[in-house]
Amino acid sequence: MNLLGPREYRYVGPADIFDQARPDRRGHPITSHDDLSAWLTRQTAQDPEEPFTYVIDLAGTLRLAPQRSEHVACAGREPVLGAGEISFASSRGTWTVTEISNQSTGYCPDPSSWPAVAAALDRAGLDHPPEFTHPIVFRRCSQCRQRNIVKDDNYVCAVCGNSLPTTWNMDSPGTPLP
Incomplete structure (x- = not known):
């Protein structure tokens, strides 16, 4: 781990996928419960309880994209502090993270990326599990x-x-x- 802060993960996947990602297009930033609720409402092509693609950008912000999006596209080709898949459930108008993994074969983040992921979720005011529900070792x-x-x-x-x-x-x- 970096002594100055969380580890940054650069893209390590196939070059052709990197080349298709546009640096000027990134996943939607989620900085509050209202951001998440509004973004999920616009996701008509996907069940909100199915997993979405996420990254934690270098500023520590959660960014979301539809499930079949590439993590490198969600990150705008930039390094990340975390990446994987995330699912939400709603109870009485409040969205909660129900499942979350570090499953990203483009960035291959270590399970030790959890603190950066949890911090981004906390900053956005989203309740979440105490650790990855599906940690993957790359x-x-x-x-x-x-x-x-x-x-x-x-x-x-x-x-x-x-x-x-x-x-x-x-x-x-x-x-x-x-």
Whole structure:
């Protein structure tokens, strides 16, 4: 972790997806419950209780986009403090975060990104779980350079069978830049 604050995650996914994202278009900023309620009301193509794409930008603001949006597009190609999928439920006119993950294969944020995510949700006044409801562990294989999702603490590359590091390394030297 960065001693000066939360880790910044740069995009580590496919270059063609990065190239399609427009820097002048980002996900909708959510800074209050009213922002969220208004934005969800406009999302007629998606059930508000289904997951949405989110990022936490470098200013610490939650940004939302429809579910099938790429995280790098939601971030306007910029690095992020967190990224994943988020679901909401409404009770008596109040929206609450019901599920949240760090599932973003473009940024591959570590579960340790939770404090930055929680802080953005708190600043927006949104009730949320105490941690990721679906944390995902990402590692890059030092042998074949492929991105991996670690399941059941099995730190083995799914592509070449090499051992994976136990610490986050998605932006390690040799990682191709978009």
